Structure formats: C-alpha cells, structure tokens
Amino acid sequence: MxxxxxxxxxxxxxxxxxxxxxxxxxxxxxxxxxxxxYFRVRNDTCFLFMTYDRVVYETASDKCKNDxxxxxxxxxxxxxxxxxxxxxxxxxxxxxxxxxxxxxDVEGKIxxxxxxxVNAWGNFDWTNGGLFDPAEDCFALDPxxxxxxxxxxxxxxxxxxxxxxxxxxxxxxxxxxxxEEQDAVDQIDQVDQGDKAGQGDQGQDxxxxxxxxxxxxxxxxxxxxxYFRVRNDTCFLFMTYDRVVYETASDKCKSNxxxxxxxxxxxxxxxxxxxxxxxxxxxxxxxxxxxxxDVEGKIxxxxxxxVNAWGNFDWTNGGLFGPAEDCFALDPxxxxxxxxxxxxxxxxxxxxxxxxxxxxxxxxxxxxQEQDAVDQGDQGQDxVDDAxxxxxxxxx
Numbered sequence: 001m002x003x004x005x006x007x008x009x010x011x012x013x014x015x016x017x018x019x020x021x022x023x024x025x026x027x028x029x030x031x032x033x034x035x036x037x038y039f040r041v042r043n044d045t046c047f048l049f050m051t052y053d054r055v056v057y058e059t060a061s062d063k064c065k066n067d068x069x070x071x072x073x074x075x076x077x078x079x080x081x082x083x084x085x086x087x088x089x090x091x092x093x094x095x096x097x098x099x100x101x102x103x104x105d106v107e108g109k110i111x112x113x114x115x116x117x118v119n120a121w122g123n124f125d126w127t128n129g130g131l132f133d134p135a136e137d138c139f140a141l142d143p144x145x146x147x148x149x150x151x152x153x154x155x156x157x158x159x160x161x162x163x164x165x166x167x168x169x170x171x172x173x174x175x176x177x178x179x180e181e182q183d184a185v186d187q188i189d190q191v192d193q194g195d196k197a198g199q200g201d202q203g204q205d206x207x208x209x210x211x212x213x214x215x216x217x218x219x220x221x222x223x224x225x226x227y228f229r230v231r232n233d234t235c236f237l238f239m240t241y242d243r244v245v246y247e248t249a250s251d252k253c254k255s256n257x258x259x260x261x262x263x264x265x266x267x268x269x270x271x272x273x274x275x276x277x278x279x280x281x282x283x284x285x286x287x288x289x290x291x292x293x294d295v296e297g298k299i300x301x302x303x304x305x306x307v308n309a310w311g312n313f314d315w316t317n318g319g320l321f322g323p324a325e326d327c328f329a330l331d332p333x334x335x336x337x338x339x340x341x342x343x344x345x346x347x348x349x350x351x352x353x354x355x356x357x358x359x360x361x362x363x364x365x366x367x368x369q370e371q372d373a374v375d376q377g378d379q380g381q382d383x384v385d386d387a388x389x390x391x392x393x394x395x396x
C-alpha cells in the first residue's frame with residue numbers, strides 16, 4: 001500500500017509539472033494552427049491570446065467553441081490579474097480583448113459565457129455608456145486600466161464603440177480545460193491528497209501566480225510586470241532587452257537575491273523556451289546559470305550542483321573542452337544549451353553574436369518572503385492545532 005501511494009504521489013507530481021506545458025495541456029488542433037507563443041497554461045486551464053485576430057464578439061465566441069473552449073472567464077481577481085499580466089507580455093499596442101461576459105439575454109443582468117452570474121468585485125468601467133445601454137452588451141478586458149468595458153457585440157445595426165473606431169472588432173482570449181489525460185491524473189492526485197489539502201495547495205498556487213505577491217519588489221518596480229513569469233515556487237525575470245556578459249548578468253540577478261535561471265528539468269526548460277518565445281521576435285539565446293569556469297569540462301549550475309544534461313547540449317560551436325567558451329545560454333530557436341565566452345575580455349567571440357559575448361539573460365528568484373512567512377504560519381498553526389488535539393485526547 002505504501003508503494004502504491006508513493007507511485008500515485010509521483011504520478012501526481014509529474015502531472016502537475018506537465019500541466020505547465022502547452023503541448024500536453026492545450027487542444028491539439030489549436031496548437032497546430034496557432035503558434036505556441038500565444039498560449040499560456042495556468043493550473044487546470046489553457047488560455048489562448050488571439051492578439052492578432054480582431055473579430056466581433058459572436059465570432060470570437062464561436063472560434064473558442066470550435067476547439068472545445070469558451071471565451072475566457074476571469075471569475076476571480078487572481079485570474080483577472082494573470083490575464084492582464086500575460087496580455088502585457090505581447091507587443092504594444094495593448095488592445096482590449098473579448099472575454100466571456102455579456103448581458104445579451106436580459107438587459108442589465110450580466111452573466112459569464114457558461115450562464116453563471118458575474119461577481120463583479122468592482123471591476124467594471126462604465127465610462128463609455130453604462131450598464132443599461134442596449135447597444136453595448138458584451139465585455140472586453142482592457143490591460144491599460146485593468147477594467148472590464150462594455151462594447152457592441154457585433155457591428156450589425158449596433159452603435160460602434162468609442163475606443164474602436166468604425167466597428168466593434170477586438171482580439172480575444174479563449175480558455176480550455178486541460179486535456180483529458182491530464183484530468184485523469186489530477187483526479188488521482190486529489191484522491192491521494194484529500195480534498196481539504198488539495199484546496200489549500202490550489203489556493204497557495206493561485207497566490208504564487210501573481211508577480212506582485214511573488215517577485216522581488218525592487219525588481220518589479222524597476223523593470224515592470226511584463227518581463228516576469230511565476231511558476232510554482234519560482235519567479236523568473238526575462239531581461240530580453242539587456243545584453244551583457246555572463247558575469248554581469250549573474251551579478252544583476254544576485255543583486256535582487258536570485259541567480260541566473262537553472263532549468264534542471266526538461267519541464268522547466270520547456271517552460272522557459274515557451275516564455276522566451278512570447279516576447280518579440282528575434283529570439284536570441286539567453287544566459288542561464290550554467291558554466292564550467294572552475295574545472296574545464298565539469299559543467300555545474302550556478303548553485304554548484306552538477307548538471308544533468310538529458311541530451312540538451314549543442315556543441316556545434318566549439319565542443320565541451322573549448323577553454324574560450326565556458327558559459328551557457330538557452331537558444332529558443334533550436335531549444336538547446338550553447339556554450340559561449342563568459343566575457344569579451346581576451347576570449348574567443350561567439351559565432352552567433354558577432355564581436356562580443358553579450359546576451360540577454362534570465363534570472364530566477366524564490367517567491368517573496370511574505371509568501372514563505374504565510375506558509376510557515378500555516379504550518380505553525382497546524383502544529384498548534386495538533387498539540388491542542390493531543391492534549392484534549394490525553395485529558396479524555
């Protein structure tokens with residue numbers, strides 16, 4: 001029984017990791033049609049950000065339904081903040097995007113696409129008409145002021161919107177449940193862990209998904225939300241616009257309590273590639289925390305642990321025992337780790353980066369101490385409760 005339980009637990013962990021990859025979680029047909037860079041996976045939901053396809057609400061809704069989904073329904077502030085964060089990761093201008101919310105059936109009664117009532121938590125913006133405007137019955141999320149705006153659902157006989165001159169055509173966000181294979185394994189996890197524990201874990205995961213709650217405050221204020229991604233207990237910063245030598249990149253990450261990113265599993269590596277590709281095209285290699293500076297040929301992570309390569313190196317530009325190339329970058333084009341010169345002082349310059357070894361870089365940070373304190377507080381409370389219950393039992 002213990003062996004079976006451990007097996008289920010490991011399987012559940014694998015499923016949780018797999019849920020973060022677009023290929024394993026999102027509709028196969030949609031992934032084949034649309035590039036990976038437009039998808040994001042969060043908990044048990046796959047989101048598709050159709051930033052380049054501007055259509056009327058009904059058309060957007062139909063396109064989402066074609067692959068078994070709906071327009072996105074941000075029913076909590078946490079999900080709403082996540083959508084805003086991801087919308088801002090795409091190129092400007094940031095257009096409002098259709099979400100699954102309307103009052104088409106009964107004027108003034110706003111419902112989600114699945115028919116449930118909307119809990120507004122004060123997120124509406126009525127500056128362009130008001131709730132009881134019969135010409136504007138469908139809603140979009142605006143990443144500029146983070147509010148829900150009402151617009152005309154189509155451009156047939158309806159008043160056109162103020163912001164979108166000449167029609168009511170907007171980009172849109174779809175949401176899909178994870179694929180059935182993932183659902184089956186997740187159910188095993190829930191049975192093994194128990195409903196109560198599972199709900200607590202989900203709540204913590206949701207909290208960890210927001211940049212403001214999880215990433216270094218100073219870095220967020222300096223860089224801006226759009227360059228951060230949060231995954232499980234780690235905050236990643238993608239410094240796509242800052243090209244420096246390896247040592248400088250490492251120092252910049254350390255200045256906020258982090259390190260260069262260390263993709264120690266293929267799952268994390270795939271996540272980093274997916275997120276690099278969500279930024280502007282030209283996808284350059286980005287420094288990660290891996291080098292063989294101390295002992296030639298002995299490759300270690302920034303924290304000193306040995307690298308488990310799982311066949312991800314690309315030696316086409318020199319080979320393992322090239323003393324001029326001791327630091328590594330992740331290339332989103334072929335998804336491999338390349339070795340480059342760690343600095344441009346007396347070292348061989350790289351093939352891809354003409355004239356120097358300056359590259360953008362990825363930092364990683366543990367979630368903020370406030371989150372850790374909450375976790376410790378919960379554990380401490382559990383210990384107090386257990387001790388109290390033991391005392392009661394002894395008295396009885």
